[in-house]
Amino acid sequence: MKVQPLALIYTMSAIVLASSLLMASPAKAGQWDISGQGTLEARYFPHDVAFANQSQVSLSPSLTLEPEFVFETKHAQNRFTIQPFIRWDADDDKRSHVDVREFNWLHLGSTWDFTMGISKVYWGVTESAHLVDIINQTDAVEGITGEEKLGQAMLNLNSEHSWGNLSMFILPGFRERSFTANNARLHGPLNIDASQARYASSEQQHHTDWALRWSHMWDDLDIALSHFQGTSREPRLLPIIVSGQAVFIPYYDQIQQTGLELQLTTNNTLWKTEVIHRQGQGKPFYALVAGFEHTLYALAGSDADVGLLFEYLYDDRDPKAAPPTIANRDIFAGLRMVLNDTQDTSLLLGVLLDLEHQSILVNIEAERRLTNQLKLVLSSQLFNNIADQDILAGVRQDDVVALKLHYYY
Template sequence: MVMTGAMTALTKAATGARTAWSGGILATCLLAATAPGALRAQDFTFGGSLDATLRYYPEDGLLRGQGDAGFQTIISGELDTRTRFESGTLVFEVSGLYNTDTGEGYADIPRGYYQYFGDGWDLLVGSNIEYWGVSEGNRVVDTVNQRYTIDQTVDYISLGQPMVNFNLSLGLNSTLSVFGLVYFRDRDLNTAETRFRSPILVSNNDAVYEEGGGRNFDFAARFRSSFDALWGGMDLALSYFDGTDRAPSTLPSICVVPTGVFDRSSCTTDLIDNLPDLHALPYYAKLRRWGLETVWSRGSLQLTFEGAISNAIDETYYSYVAGAQYSFGGIGPTGDTLTVVGEYLYDNRSRIQPLTIYDDDVFLGFAYTGNDVQGTAVRGGMYYDVNSDAQIYTASYSRRIGDAVRVEVAAFGVNSADTRDPLAFAQNDSFVQLSLEYFF
């Protein structure tokens, strides 16, 4: 629902995790930090932010349980510390979000790790966020971290993932990264009050995991390289993930046997079509995904592509985003920058896979960045569904007030006249909001 990639580097990256493993992560980081050769701290930084948002929905929700037109208040914040030692860095961050009207939200340790730096290699142990992908409209290769999707209309919210991460420099601007993912967290699922949701409600209390409770060890790897190509520069990344899918499928209970195996013979198209009238459950399947990311740049032009081949529930499907960005610099007396982007989004997954609305869409967006001390930024985007003509709009304006406060005005809109379109359930979920963020 939001422009990702380079443009969203200007927005905050809110994240989330469970306290059940937070103490273990912190203890691991502290033990690593106090190991021989890492005793003397050389630098310590501390900071954070608090954000208060007032959101207004001009229309009542269409679905049962959703609120009437009116205001909602959302509080969020983050706190981060970073300590540099002789041989590594200790990072600890906490963040959270709470909707005072619906009771929805999260609390998390997005980053709580110790990173040891060797000669041409480094080792990270703890909770971290690993962003993959180069597109603005959708990240089809970003797989490692769980996401907070209940309020996905403004920010792209990734949640901390406990991991052991080894990075090796291969020379020639190339790096190999290997990840051992030691914990799986269920996705926070929509409640009846959630705006911009599916009409089908499921609970993780009924969740079924193909891999025995979803607590198996997951593996990921990524190779990155930069080089000259075709009179420009090329960034290339190849990735692989083998583990439990972070996004659950929504399936009739008759489609899954108690051991967690998907029963294709029982799961007919008619059953999927009649999910609202059946008992549905979230199904976390075993996922294998191969990813490719490329960025070719020359001057102010960038051509981007990211694609994924995914295999889950005995089915292989393909997803990709292809597009271009162009930046116009030196605008106006202060030398502002305007970046425009156009992308095509495609996904051919079937209805037994986790839901996506980006199956055949065009994304157009822009980011205007002021070259001023207030950090003025204006962003906007539109998704257009080629098949149904449905549209999603996003827009925001932000600017600092003094040294410690940022104000942002944002809007989100949905236009879907076709009742058969997946976005029809969100026709009344457009909103505007005002946010004040204090930094310390």
């Protein structure tokens, strides 16, 4: 019998969790902390759909639920985290989905820590693109900004040394990217059948990936070098013919990716760079994001801070052999306004300008706390001047304004 690494991790986590709960029965052995959030979301699409097969949706409600259960042993050396995520969407049956964001055991040693189970890891420093961040799959149905991630099964050991921090990852089991429904908004013209996903590896989604990252800080300079070997988180979409119709299926290559992160923290300015080199999708290619975030504190004698962001994005991948990217030669300019009031009101306005086709993607995020447990978020993505040959052409009719009411408990 072949033991699936993923199943092994779940079983071991469950055993450790169960035994800790048994140990927990005498008082003071540890404690549970239950919290979480729910969201009411209304998305508004002002324009008509672009394609005949799309449903003419203009106002689309949705709900999310994300509870978090954390058990910590008495001296906080062991921690168990369970965090499911549920979304129900009125109009997109692929956006309605369930995921396990976290299900893991964390052990904290004096100069090291170890995680086993499903978890989330963030790498990177830049704002407009997250090139280096590769451990978790993007939960693409959540939004086109790609900020939401799916939980990833892992064994992770982090250790601190005089020469820097070392993180080692063994990643058994692969999470396929999620796609919006073929008739949904923010989908584009392609008829995608994700259930027929194919892999370069004969082990398919059971291929065990690994990753290493070293990071270090010298005064104002932070540096990190990482390497990943395994299944590409970004799929290519390959056309196949099913009963006379073109259907696109996700194809996941085996890749090697080396990443570099740099941040220089000076007085009011953060200088940031991310570079990747990837092999396995056509000719080896480089991609880069570099720029700065400059903050003007106490603008005009008020409490408000204004951040000015500027980043240049470059990617020399071959779009025929590698998954296409929206940011191959782009400029990102952003404005972040933080009022520093009791409601923590903030506004982020970002513009991504494609230097080849002059297409413009506008991203707006505004938020304000209403009460101790309620927060209102306005989020919008607007597509302007999108050229026919631009990768965003298929969604240019899908300008979206979303209003989200978050309830935290």
